[in-house]
Amino acid sequence: MLRSRIIPCLLLHQGGLVKTRQFKEPRYVGDPLNAVKIFNEKEVDELMLVDLDATNEGYEPRMPLLRNLATESRMPLCYGGGVSSAEQASRIVATGFEKVSVSAAALDRPILIKEMSEAIGAQSVVVTIDVKANRLFAGYTIYTHNGHRKHKQPLIDFCQQAVSLGAGEIVINSIDRDGTMVGYDLALASQVRGAIDTPMTMLGGAGSIEHMQALIDAVGTVGAAAGSFFVFKGPYRAVLINYARPTRLTR
C-alpha cells in the first residue's frame, strides 16, 4: 500500500541552511550539501529544498548549487524558490530534481502551472501555498514573498484551480505554525484534503512523531513535511539533523 511521505524541508538563505519561526528570525543550521549527505544515510522518503531569497531578491534558481545537491542526493527531491517559467522548471528537472514547486509566480499567472505541466509532466509540478489563519473571520488567507504579500483569491478556490491546470501536488504551508512545533493545523489539512484529488503535503507545526501520526490519522495517506523537527533536538533547540517516521504510515 502507498505510504505517507515523511519529508524534511530545508530552507536556503544566503548560501546556508536556516530555520525560521513564523517566517521570521532565520537561524543558521548548517551547510546544504552536508545535510543532503546526512539525509541520504538516514534513507529519508523525500527532501524539499526552498530558496527563501530567490523570489524576494528576484534572482533565478541557483543552478550550480542545485546540480551539486541533486547529484549527491539518493532521495527524491523537490525544489522551490524563484521559479517563474516552464523553461526554468525543465532545467531544474534535467539537473535531477523530481519535482519543481511554484508559488508567487503561479498566483500572479496561474497558466504557468499548465505550461509547466506540459513541459515536465503533472507528476513533477508542485504548487506550494503559504497561508495564515484569518483573525476575525473563519478561513485562511494566501501569502507569498515570505509572508509579505497578501492575495485575495480564496485558498480552496486556488487549490482547485491549480489542480485543474495540472498541478500534481499541493503543499500547504502554515505561516502561523512555522517553527512553533505545536502540531499541524489539522482543520486546515482536512479542509484542503476534502477539496482536491491530488497528493497533498502539509508543512508547518510538526514537533513530534505524534504530530505526524495525528495528521495521517486525520487525512489518510499524506505528505508530512517538517523543518524544525528534523534539525533541532531538545528544549534549547540544539542543531542536530535527525530523522524518524511514525509507526503507522496509512490510515
Add this chain to the structure above:
Amino acid sequence: MIAIVDYGSGNVAAISDIFKRLKLPHTVTRDHGELRVAERYILPGVGAFDATMRTLRGSGLVDLLNDEVHGKGKRILGICVGMQILGDASDEGDLPGLGWIPGHICRIEAAAIPERLKLPHMGWNAVRLETPSSLFEGVDLNRGFYFLHSYHFNAVDPASVIATVQYGREIACAVARGTVSGLQFHPEKSHGNGLAVFRNFATL
C-alpha cells in the same frame, strides 16, 4: 561497460552517481562509437511521453539501440518514462513508442482508487514479484520503491510483467521481454533497494 544513454531526458547524473558508488564501470554518453562498444544500456526518461519520444528520435539513437539490443542481444533497462516508451503507445500522447515490449500505456483509473488515494501515484510503495527475477535479488519487497507517475504499462502478454504494485488495483511496475526490461519506479531514488537493482542489472 554500462552506457547510460544521454539523449536529453532523464536523471543521468543521479544514475551515474549510483554506478560510481557501486564502483561499476559506466559511462554517460550519446556518442555512437561509445554506445556501440557498451555491453548494456540504461534508458532514462522523465516528463511527458511524446516529449520523451521526440527527444529520443531527435537524438538519432533509436536505430543504433534497436540494432544493438535486437540485432546483437544486448541488455537495456528503461526507467520511468524510459520504461513507458518501450511500449507501443500511450494515453498521454499521440506518438508511437518503441514497441519493444507489446503493450499500451494507460492512465491509472481514478475510479478504481479507494478513497484518499490520489493521482499521481506519488511516494513509497511495496512491490510484488509475479515471476522470479534476478533483477530483484536482495530487494526488500515490502519497503519497495519510490513511485511518481499517473500512467502505467498495460502489457499485451501477462508473462512480460515481472513485478506489480498495488494502487487501486495491481499495476505492472517492472516489465521484461528478452533482453529488454523496464521499471516504472525510480531506482536511482530508492536507497538500498535501488542500489540492489542496479547492481543486479550490471551483473545479469
